[in-house]
Amino acid sequence: QQLLPQYGKHRDPENDEKLLSNNTIPHRYSIIDRINLTNLECYTIDPEGCKDADDAFSIYHIDKKIYSKLYSFVGNSPSNIQFYVTNQTDKFLTGSLFFETEPNYDSLFPYIDYIRNDIKKGVQNTLIKEIPNRKQAISEAIKNLNTGDILLVAGKGHEKTQDFGKKKIYFSDKKIILDCIKLKNTSLSNNFKINIIKELSKIKNKIPLVKADKARINSKEVNKNDIFFAIKGKKNDGNKYIGEAFKNKASLVVVNKVQNKFNSKRQIKVKNTIKFMTEISKIFRQNIDTNIIAITGSCGKTTLKELLGNVLGKISSVSISPKSYNNKFGVPLSLLNLKHSDEFGVLEVGMDKKGEIDNLTNIIKPNVGLITNINYAHAKNFKNIKQIALAKAEIIKNILPNGFVVLNADDSFFKLHKKIAENNNINVISFGIKTKKANVKLFNIKKVKKAFKIKVKLNDKFKYFIISNNFQSNIYNILSALSVISIYKDVLKLNEKIFLDFRSPAGRGDHSTIKIGNKKINLIDESYNSNPLSLKSALKNYDNIDTKKYRKYLLLGDMMELGSHSKKLHQSIVPLINETNIDKVFVMGKMVREIFDNIVKVKKGRILENKSGIFELIKKDLNNNDYLMIKASNATGFNSIVNNLKGLN
Numbered sequence: 001q002q003l004l005p006q007y008g009k010h011r012d013p014e015n016d017e018k019l020l021s022n023n024t025i026p027h028r029y030s031i032i033d034r035i036n037l038t039n040l041e042c043y044t045i046d047p048e049g050c051k052d053a054d055d056a057f058s059i060y061h062i063d064k065k066i067y068s069k070l071y072s073f074v075g076n077s078p079s080n081i082q083f084y085v086t087n088q089t090d091k092f093l094t095g096s097l098f099f100e101t102e103p104n105y106d107s108l109f110p111y112i113d114y115i116r117n118d119i120k121k122g123v124q125n126t127l128i129k130e131i132p133n134r135k136q137a138i139s140e141a142i143k144n145l146n147t148g149d150i151l152l153v154a155g156k157g158h159e160k161t162q163d164f165g166k167k168k169i170y171f172s173d174k175k176i177i178l179d180c181i182k183l184k185n186t187s188l189s190n191n192f193k194i195n196i197i198k199e200l201s202k203i204k205n206k207i208p209l210v211k212a213d214k215a216r217i218n219s220k221e222v223n224k225n226d227i228f229f230a231i232k233g234k235k236n237d238g239n240k241y242i243g244e245a246f247k248n249k250a251s252l253v254v255v256n257k258v259q260n261k262f263n264s265k266r267q268i269k270v271k272n273t274i275k276f277m278t279e280i281s282k283i284f285r286q287n288i289d290t291n292i293i294a295i296t297g298s299c300g301k302t303t304l305k306e307l308l309g310n311v312l313g314k315i316s317s318v319s320i321s322p323k324s325y326n327n328k329f330g331v332p333l334s335l336l337n338l339k340h341s342d343e344f345g346v347l348e349v350g351m352d353k354k355g356e357i358d359n360l361t362n363i364i365k366p367n368v369g370l371i372t373n374i375n376y377a378h379a380k381n382f383k384n385i386k387q388i389a390l391a392k393a394e395i396i397k398n399i400l401p402n403g404f405v406v407l408n409a410d411d412s413f414f415k416l417h418k419k420i421a422e423n424n425n426i427n428v429i430s431f432g433i434k435t436k437k438a439n440v441k442l443f444n445i446k447k448v449k450k451a452f453k454i455k456v457k458l459n460d461k462f463k464y465f466i467i468s469n470n471f472q473s474n475i476y477n478i479l480s481a482l483s484v485i486s487i488y489k490d491v492l493k494l495n496e497k498i499f500l501d502f503r504s505p506a507g508r509g510d511h512s513t514i515k516i517g518n519k520k521i522n523l524i525d526e527s528y529n530s531n532p533l534s535l536k537s538a539l540k541n542y543d544n545i546d547t548k549k550y551r552k553y554l555l556l557g558d559m560m561e562l563g564s565h566s567k568k569l570h571q572s573i574v575p576l577i578n579e580t581n582i583d584k585v586f587v588m589g590k591m592v593r594e595i596f597d598n599i600v601k602v603k604k605g606r607i608l609e610n611k612s613g614i615f616e617l618i619k620k621d622l623n624n625n626d627y628l629m630i631k632a633s634n635a636t637g638f639n640s641i642v643n644n645l646k647g648l649n
Contacts (some may be wrong), residue, residue: 044418081367127193130612135176142180146199147192148287153177159364174418190621193227193336196283197252200276210251210266215277215336217329222248226342227390230255231329233271238273269575272327274503281332288340290319293484294364296395297408299534301326303508304477306347310502313488318344320398323474326350333359352561353379355392361398368484369395369426370406372476374413375533380563389413393420404429406483408476409438429486430465431479433472440483442475451500456482458491468498471541473509508640509541509576514645516618522550527642530559532569536576542629550625551583553605555614556596558589559634577603586617589636611641 059085069311131137135284141151153173159167163334188195193212211225212624219241222228228245230238230253242253255269270276285292286294293303293308302324311318319342321334326348338345341381344557350355361369374389375512382388396405405421407414409432421428432438443455443462452470456479478499487489502509508527514523524545526538535556542552554577560568570591576599577585605621608614622628632638 011120023527036166037042063129066240098517108637110400122209135170138176139180142177145184147283148198154488183625184217187361192287192340193280193284194252196280197227197254197268200279200283203268215333216245219244219278219331220246221248224249225251227251228253229273229277231277232256234590242267248278250583252588273603276337278328278363281335284336284338285363285365286340290338290342290345290486291367292335292338292341292345292347292364292370292441293370294347294349294361294395295367295370295372296351296356296361296389296392297370297376298377298392298626299529299531300372300477301348301350301472303473304370304480305346307477308481308484309346311485311494311498312344312346314498315485315494318342318346320346321348324348324350327359328356330569337362341427349395350378351391353381355394356396357391358394361395365398365400366395366403367400368404368406368487369399370480370484371395371408371411371417372480373411373533375531376562376565376569377531377533378561378571379565380561382563386413386416389416394418396421396426397424397510399424399426401425404487406431406480408432408480409435409441429483431476431483433475433479438479440479440486442479444555445470445475449578454478458482458486461492463492464496465494465499466500467503470544471509471537471540473537473541507642509538512637512646514647516645518614519618519622519624521618521622522547522625522627523642524627525642525646526631527557527638528628528634530631530633532559532572535559535573538629538631539573539576539580539582542582542627545627547627550627551623552581553584553586553622553626553628554618555586555608555628555630556592556639557587557630557636558591560635563589567594568593571598575597579583584621588613588638592632611637614645615639 031415060294102616104443124171129137129140131140138153141153145151152271161170189198189210190214191212193215194210194441207382212221213225214227214229216222216226216228217238218229219228219238223246226245226248228242230236230242230245239255239257239259242250242255242259242262244252245253246266250266252266252268253262254270254273256269256273256614257270258264258267258269295305295308305320309318312318317339319338321330323330325331325334326352329349333348334347335345346368349357349360349364351360358628371392374385374392376385376388379385379388382391393416397420399405402425404427405417407413407417407421409416409430414430414435418428418430422487428608429440429523430438433442437451439459443457445452445454448454448466452467454465454467454475456465467474481499482491485494504529507525512523512525514521524538526534530538539554542554558568571594573595577595582603584605585596585603585610588608588610589595593607596604608617618628630638630642
């Protein structure tokens with residue numbers, strides 16, 4: 001009998017072999033089969049091999065909290081089941097308990113009601129089904145299994161007969177299980193995302209056995225065999241676009257209302273589309289072995305996600321969340337689009353209020369959480385920065401048991417986050433530039449031709465890497481990425497140029513040359529977003545750029561969502577600008593005037609009233625090969641203006 005591991009990273013193959021070698025009776029400890037790709041599994045177990053219920057479950061190395069639930073439990077007599085469930089198994093059993101009404105042994109008959117009542121006390125939260133026929137009980141249990149469920153068949157699984165004293169019944173648990181699985185497989189897809197959709201929608205036969213590649217919420221992005229989730233929001237209703245989704249060859253659409261002019265068998269009607277997609281993502285997560293890294297923090301999340309994905313892609317298989325998909329729509333969508341064969345998944349998690357990170361990371365259940373830094377971002381819903389730090393720390397309690405959190409040792413809230421992690425029994429890995437005691441630390445940096453060579457201290461060992469620039473934000477990202485990689489790989493074996501080809505994502509410090517009339521301008525695009533920490537970081541990076549004889553110009557827009565903190569936080573930027581080698585500062589916005597009014601006179605350009613003023617600035621004020629950095633929050637619309645300058649719109 002082949003032993004198939006339940007989840008490779010949670011099982012001990014040596015222990016499996018040891019247990020098998022000590023048991024000469026077949027099926028005393030065995031997984032009978034998996035059901036397609038759905039991770040449904042059927043076990044047989046003999047109570048003679050176990051001391052109690054806890055021992056029975058420990059044999060299977062079942063992670064009771066996260067990765068599995070014992071959905072169904074079949075026993076051949078009430079006394080047999082009583083051994084497992086009385087006072088204990090209710091902790092594990094979250095689905096149904098099936099057992100035969102009549103005992104197999106005449107001596108037990110007088111005690112049947114007592115045993116039955118004792119069992120029911122032990123499984124108060126469980127649906128109990130009494131079925132008078134063992135074959136029917138096993139069949140019903142397998143029929144009711146959903147993705148991720150586990151069926152434990154208790155009894156003399158190794159025997160091929162049932163002895164009732166006066167008569168014997170020839171019966172094989174294994175044969176019945178395999179026959180039932182074969183039957184169930186006829187209605188299951190090889191793509192377990194489809195199976196999850198069928199189970200959650202409670203549509204057993206309607207959904208055709210179609211393919212399912214990517215999940216989409218934008219009908220324009222749908223490709224052949226994608227699933228389109230028609231989300232009804234405050235401004236847009238995705239149900240209006242299912243025609244476009246089908247035109248782009250979507251295999252299924254999930255809708256609030258079925259439209260008869262389209263194939264009804266390919267429309268799944270649900271009450272709440274986003275909630276449905278989230279539930280699918282949760283179940284999908286529970287049934288993949290992918291090591292998921294969830295990144296949060298006040299700034300730098302997207303760039304770090306891209307960097308980590310770039311590096312992990314060179315040494316393993318990885319999927320990452322696209323763009324800045326970090327909210328209640330983007331997180332479940334990104335999770336659902338991970339490949340279950342990937343070794344790693346890197347997801348970004350954002351927030352603008354308390355509890356949001358808790359909700360999102362409860363969906364993700366990351367193996368590793370990472371907090372980049374803490375500062376005033378989306379501060380309008382918080383009284384002070386400590387509240388922001390505590391909200392970001394919500395990621396820690398949703399990290400899987402024995403997981404890791406990667407923390408910035410230079411951050412003001414490092415000690416707070418470390419203490420929270422330790423209280424939750426989560427391993428801590430720290431990185432830093434300034435702090436000497438960080439696990440992963442910058443030791444020194446040197447200019448090498450057109451690049452830079454950094455020496456990194458990893459605990460007590462050293463490793464050199466060649467990187468493209470000496471920006472502090474880039475170095476922090478590299479150190480945090482190395483911290484994550486060190487959990488799974490030997491970073492000392494990494495190629496020293498593994499970070500060299502990485503380029504910042506658009507709108508987050510990328511450098512491009514644009515042509516306006518007869519002039520070429522060096523554009524530093526920081527227009528995707530802005531908050532006090534990211535702006536200060538961008539200013540330092542800009543200050544480090546050697547423009548030779550050419551001048552530096554700066555265009556700033558408002559930092560949004562700072563609430564009552566806005567005025568003082570805009571004013572906090574003034575000293576740093578005054579210290580830089582930036583030649584002229586231009587602003588467009590309301591709150592950003594607090595910066596303009598207080599910088600030194602020699603750096604003042606002018607206040608721009610509208611976007612046409614930006615084009616006027618480039619045409620009249622900038623000379624050929626001059627530099628211009630543009631930085632503002634996304635809500636200001638600067639990003640769209642910059643894309644026009646780049647010719648992207």
